[in-house]
Amino acid sequence: MVQINNDARELAIKVVYYGPALSGKTTNLQALYQKFSPEVRGRLMTLDTKDDRTLFFDMMPVFFKTEAGVKVKLRLFTVPGQVIHESTRRIVLQGTDAVIFVADSRRSEAAATLAYWNNMLKNLEANGLDYRTLPLVIQLNKRDLPDARSEEELGDLRKVIRPPMVPAVAVRGEGVAETLWALLSLTYRSLDRTMRLGERWKITEREFLARVFDHVDLKGTRLQGEAPPK
Amino acid sequence: MSPAPSFLQQKLPLADLLDLKAFSEVCQSFAELYRVGLKVFDESGNKLVDVKVGNADFCGYIWTKAAGREQCVATVGRVKSEPVDELARPVAFQCFSGCRYVVQPVLHEGDSIGRVVFGPFVPDDLKELPATLTGIAPDFDATQAGAYLQKIRRVPQETAEKILKHFMDLVDVLVFTGHKSVIAARLHIEAVQESYRELEEKNRLLEESYQKLKALDRLKSNFIATMSHELRTPLTSVIGYSEMMLEGLGGTLSDEQREYLGIIMEKGESLLHLITSILDVSKIEAGRVRLVLGDVDVAQLLRDAAATVLPAARKKRVQVTCEPGTLPRLHADREKLRQCLINLASNAVKFTGTGGSVTIGAELLPGEKLALRISDTGIGIAPEHLTRIFDVFYQVDGSTTREYGGSGLGLAVVKSFVEAHGGEVKVTSTPGRGSTFGLLLPIRQRPEPALTPSLPLHPVAPA
Numbered sequence: 016m017v018q019i020n021n022d023a024r025e026l027a028i029k030v031v032y033y034g035p036a037l038s039g040k041t042t043n044l045q046a047l048y049q050k051f052s053p054e055v056r057g058r059l060m061t062l063d064t065k066d067d068r069t070l071f072f073d074m075m076p077v078f079f080k081t082e083a084g085v086k087v088k089l090r091l092f093t094v095p096g097q098v099i100h101e102s103t104r105r106i107v108l109q110g111t112d113a114v115i116f117v118a119d120s121r122r123s124e125a126a127a128t129l130a131y132w133n134n135m136l137k138n139l140e141a142n143g144l145d146y147r148t149l150p151l152v153i154q155l156n157k158r159d160l161p162d163a164r165s166e167e168e169l170g171d172l173r174k175v176i177r178p179p180m181v182p183a184v185a186v187r188g189e190g191v192a193e194t195l196w197a198l199l200s201l202t203y204r205s206l207d208r209t210m211r212l213g214e215r216w217k218i219t220e221r222e223f224l225a226r227v228f229d230h231v232d233l234k235g236t237r238l239q240g241e242a243p244p245k
Numbered sequence: 246m247s248p249a250p251s252f253l254q255q256k257l258p259l260a261d262l263l264d265l266k267a268f269s270e271v272c273q274s275f276a277e278l279y280r281v282g283l284k285v286f287d288e289s290g291n292k293l294v295d296v297k298v299g300n301a302d303f304c305g306y307i308w309t310k311a312a313g314r315e316q317c318v319a320t321v322g323r324v325k326s327e328p329v330d331e332l333a334r335p336v337a338f339q340c341f342s343g344c345r346y347v348v349q350p351v352l353h354e355g356d357s358i359g360r361v362v363f364g365p366f367v368p369d370d371l372k373e374l375p376a377t378l379t380g381i382a383p384d385f386d387a388t389q390a391g392a393y394l395q396k397i398r399r400v401p402q403e404t405a406e407k408i409l410k411h412f413m414d415l416v417d418v419l420v421f422t423g424h425k426s427v428i429a430a431r432l433h434i435e436a437v438q439e440s441y442r443e444l445e446e447k448n449r450l451l452e453e454s455y456q457k458l459k460a461l462d463r464l465k466s467n468f469i470a471t472m473s474h475e476l477r478t479p480l481t482s483v484i485g486y487s488e489m490m491l492e493g494l495g496g497t498l499s500d501e502q503r504e505y506l507g508i509i510m511e512k513g514e515s516l517l518h519l520i521t522s523i524l525d526v527s528k529i530e531a532g533r534v535r536l537v538l539g540d541v542d543v544a545q546l547l548r549d550a551a552a553t554v555l556p557a558a559r560k561k562r563v564q565v566t567c568e569p570g571t572l573p574r575l576h577a578d579r580e581k582l583r584q585c586l587i588n589l590a591s592n593a594v595k596f597t598g599t600g601g602s603v604t605i606g607a608e609l610l611p612g613e614k615l616a617l618r619i620s621d622t623g624i625g626i627a628p629e630h631l632t633r634i635f636d637v638f639y640q641v642d643g644s645t646t647r648e649y650g651g652s653g654l655g656l657a658v659v660k661s662f663v664e665a666h667g668g669e670v671k672v673t674s675t676p677g678r679g680s681t682f683g684l685l686l687p688i689r690q691r692p693e694p695a696l697t698p699s700l701p702l703h704p705v706a707p708a
Contacts, residue, residue, distance in 0.1 A: 018254055024277055027254055057354045058421050074253070078355025086356060090254065101616075102439040106432060107253065 017112050017206060025086045028202065028215070030195075031108055035094030035131040041115060041158040042185040043194070044093055048233075050192060055230040057080055072107050077185050079226035084219035087226070089199075096131075096230035101138075101143070112204040112207050113150035115194055120155045120163040120182075148155050150201035151178040154194045155208040159184045199224055240245070251430045259287040259351060259359040262423035269294050271415070277409050280398040284362040287352075290326045293359070293539055295314070300365050303393035307342060310382040316341045324348060324362050331357045333413070341377040342364055343394075345402060347409050361416060363409040367399040376702040466530045469656050473524040477517065484513040522654040525584075526637055529661040536578040543607060543615065544569035551585035551605050558594045563644070564602040565594070565632075572607050575615060576689050581662040588655040589619045589682050597623035597679070611684070617684040625676040635670070637661040659684075 018027035033041040041061070048059040057076040077089040092111075094104045106112075116135065118128045139146050153176065157163060164172075175182060179197050183190025203212065203220045212218045233239045268285075276283040285294040298579045307313035320340045329336045337345040346364030350357040374394070379387050426556045475563070485509040489501065491497065528534045551567035558565045575582075586605075593603040601622040626634060630641050638653040659682075660670050667687050674680035 029254060055355075060421070060428070062425065062432070072432075076354035086355070090354075092253070102436050103432065106435045106439065109255065188531055 020063075023077075023086070024084055024216075025088065025089045026206075027090070028113070028206070029111045029176045030089060030091050030113045030115065030198065030202070032091065032106075032115045032117055033131070033135050034061045034096060035119065035127045038096065038119045038131075039154075039183075039185040040093035040096065040117045041073050043115070043154070043156075043183075043191050044075050044091060045095065046185055046188040046191040047091070047195065048075055050188065050232045051077065052230040052232075055227065059086040066145050071103065073104070077227060079225060079230075081216075081222060085216050085218060087218075087223070091195075093224070103164070105138050105141060108135075108144075109142050111142075111144065111149075112206070113131075113198050114139075114146075114152075115176075115198050115240075116151065116153045117156050117185075119155050120154055120192045121160055122162050122164055125164075147177075148205070150198060152194055152198040152201065153180045154182045154183050154190065155176050155180055156185050158182045158190075159187070165182075189236075192231055192233060192238055196224065196228065196238055199227060252435070253428065256356065256358075257424065257427060258289075259420070260291075260293055262353075262358075262420050262427065263293075264423075269296075272296050272422045275412060275415075281363060281366045281405065281408070283398070283412075284325075285359060286325055286362070287359040288357060299397045302333050303342070303390065303397055304365075306386075306393055307378070307381070307392055310385065312381040313378075316377075316381065324364075325360075329353075329360070335409050337402060337406075338364075340382075341375070343367070343371045343375045343378060344397065345405075347402065349409055349413050349417055350461060351413070352668075353419065354422065356651065358420070361409065361413060363405060365397060367394060367397050367403050369399055371399075383683045383699075396638060405705075437584075453648055466527050467529040470524055473520045473527065476520050477524070478559040480513060480517050480520065481703050482511060484517065487513065501560075519654075522658055525658045525661075526654050529658070534661070534665060536581065538576055538578055541575045541577045541579045541582060543572045543575050543617065546583055546586055547605050547607060547617065549583065550590045553587050554590045554594045554603070557591070558603065561597070562599045563592075563594055565605070566602065567605040569605070569607050572609070572615065575686060577666055577686065578662075581665070582686075584685060585659045585662050585699070586617065586619070586657050589684075593619050593621035593623065593657060593680075593682075597621045602678075614684050615688055617686070618681055620681040621683075622679040625678055626672070626681050627676050630675065631672060634672070644675065 017029075017237075019025070020027075032043055036077050038182045044059060048056065055077055057078075060074045062072055062074075072095055073093040074203050075091045076093065078087065079085050080237070094107045102182070114135070116131075116132065118124075124140050136146055139149065155164075155169065169180065179201075181190055181194040181197050183194060200220065203218075206212050212223070213220075228238065259655050271335045272283050272285065272294045273296050276298050280298050282298045282300060283294065283296045286292055304317065307317055320338070324338045324346050324437050327338075329348060329350055331350055331352060333349070333352055335349045338346040338348055342365075344365035345368045346362055346366075348360055351359040351361060373543060374387055374390060378390070379385050396618055466589050479492065487506050490498065491506050491510065524526050525534070547569045551565050555565055590603065590605060603622075604618075606620075608616050608618065610616050626641065633639050636642070637657040639657075640653045646668055656670075663684050663686065671683040671685060672680060
């Protein structure tokens with residue numbers, strides 16, 4: 016649930032990276048941390064206590080101020096992928112505004128991925144969130160591995176799955192910015208529908224994305240040259 | 246209604262992110278190292294840390310003049326709360342006295358959550374006291390003030406900014422670490438609360454099923470009590486009429502008819518016995534057993550028990566010995582005690598093979614107690630079963646039921662009756678060698694015994 020502070024003219028948006036263990040959620044955040052310039056992002060916080068793995072997640076804040084003087088804060092979270100951390104997953108997922116599902120593209124991981132997908136739907140529901148209206152992007156990570164599903168298979172998948180799918184090799188930083196772009200674009204549209212971001216807060220989708228991606232190193236991404244001018 | 250925002254989204258005041266005492270100590274040593282004062286404010290303007298270095302005399306002197314006081318307060322107010330850009334760079338504030346401050350906001354996740362004020366210091370380009378200071382009062386002593394000013398560190402603004410930047414890096418790490426700890430702690434608490442909620446839910450379900458079971462158990466006890474009573478009534482007629490026919494009240498009987506009637510009576514009696522046991526158990530479970538106390542000749546009871554099992558023992562060629570000797574009279578419920586002894590004696594015969602023996606005896610124990618003992622040389626009981634044989638319907642195993650018969654109620658009844666008397670049942674056994682059951686009873690009953698304690702099951706209120 017996006018947090019709005021009318022007096023301070025502030026929006027706080029929560030984005031969660033969800034997915035099976037070792038699918039590359041933390042790698043996504045680490046890659047983004049490298050690509051973002053420090054003036055729009057805070058430190059990458061990694062909670063990883065050695066003896067108590069229940070407290071495990073990463074968080075990186077991204078913030079900007081719009082032309083109209085609205086402060087927008089995005090908090091990017093990862094949830095622990097290990098099965099035992101169910102309760103932490105639920106807590107982190109609480110009140111999220113958008114979700115990136117990081118899937119391992121390998122055929123061998125298909126079953127685990129599907130199980131996590133269902134687990135996410137269950138936890139979204141437990142948190143009173145509707146996946147049909149929630150901004151949701153699937154990242155097909157590890158495209159470089161030999162066992163990865165072919166383009167044809169992905170094409171078939173696209174026919175049955177509604178959320179957009181973005182291919183990535185997070186460990187090389189490929190597709191990471193594209194995934195976030197796709198999600199923020201959906202998030203903007205969703206917030207514009209529910210909160211009239213454009214009309215009431217005077218933020219256009221173009222500005223919303225530019226405020227973030229003007230400060231991201233887009234070298235070598237499919238977004239290069241595509242970032243809308245302010 | 247939107248739910249309360251998760252703690253992960255909450256803004257925390259600076260004071261919650263720092264250990265103020267430890268932080269003050271760091272500020273103190275930092276300020277002393279650079280010989281410049283240091284103040285830290287939170288976003289609402291509350292002063293969290295205040296370290297003064299070198300400026301006490303100078304500022305104190307200015308405070309002695311009314312106009313000086315007024316302007317000083319105004320300067321401090323500006324330094325403390327005048328808005329500055331939310332950027333990680335220092336802003337200089339000029340004091341009317343010629344001193345200077347550098348100020349930088351404490352930024353966390355793009356928010357300003359406080360500010361650090363470094364100063365006052367004397368900028369190295371200050372050649373003489375400015376007119377804004379010397380003009381505050383006609384009697385202003387510039388020489389004196391100049392002497393006091395020497396105690397404040399003189400430093401180029403650029404250097405002061407570098408020092409402040411260095412300090413801000415430190416604060417940044419402290420705030421980040423503090424935030425991380427707060428989140429870890431809160432997450433831990435949330436996780437524990439989550440588990441607690443899950444446990445509570447499970448407890449609630451357990452409690453529900455427990456209540457259901459209790460209600461069912463009460464129904465069962467009532468049902469058994471009613472049914473066994475209803476079963477007994479017609480059975481008494483069956484036995485009674487058979488007896489009457491045997492006595493010839495219905496005319497002369499042939500030998501065969503007599504034999505058949507005998508079987509009807511015998512089986513009727515054992516059925517009655519079984520029903521009575523069930524009724525006893527249901528009464529015990531319902532806490533409805535009353536002792537009818539009187540003087541009991543225990544020796545006679547023991548002999549009676551021996552006599553009762555003798556026919557069965559003879560058939561199996563088991564030897565029954567009963568040597569009670571002289572015993573004091575016992576204050577007890579005769580009927581219930583008799584039932585206990587017969588139950589134990591029948592068991593002893595039942596589980597003892599041909600050629601074995603059953604011994605019934607008694608012994609006076611210190612402390613006004615009497616021990617009644619029934620020993621056999623039968624099959625014995627394995628240790629793992631010893632604690633459970635007194636449970637209702639418990640039998641050592643299914644096959645013994647077929648081989649030896651019985652309802653599994655006898656010992657449960659014995660235990661309850663003996664405990665109702667304030668006594669206890671002891672058992673020792675060696676598998677294959679035999680068992681000894683001992684009833685330890687107080688000779689005199691305390692006046693109050695009334696309702697029996699319950700069986701191992703939980704107590705049920707009388708219906």
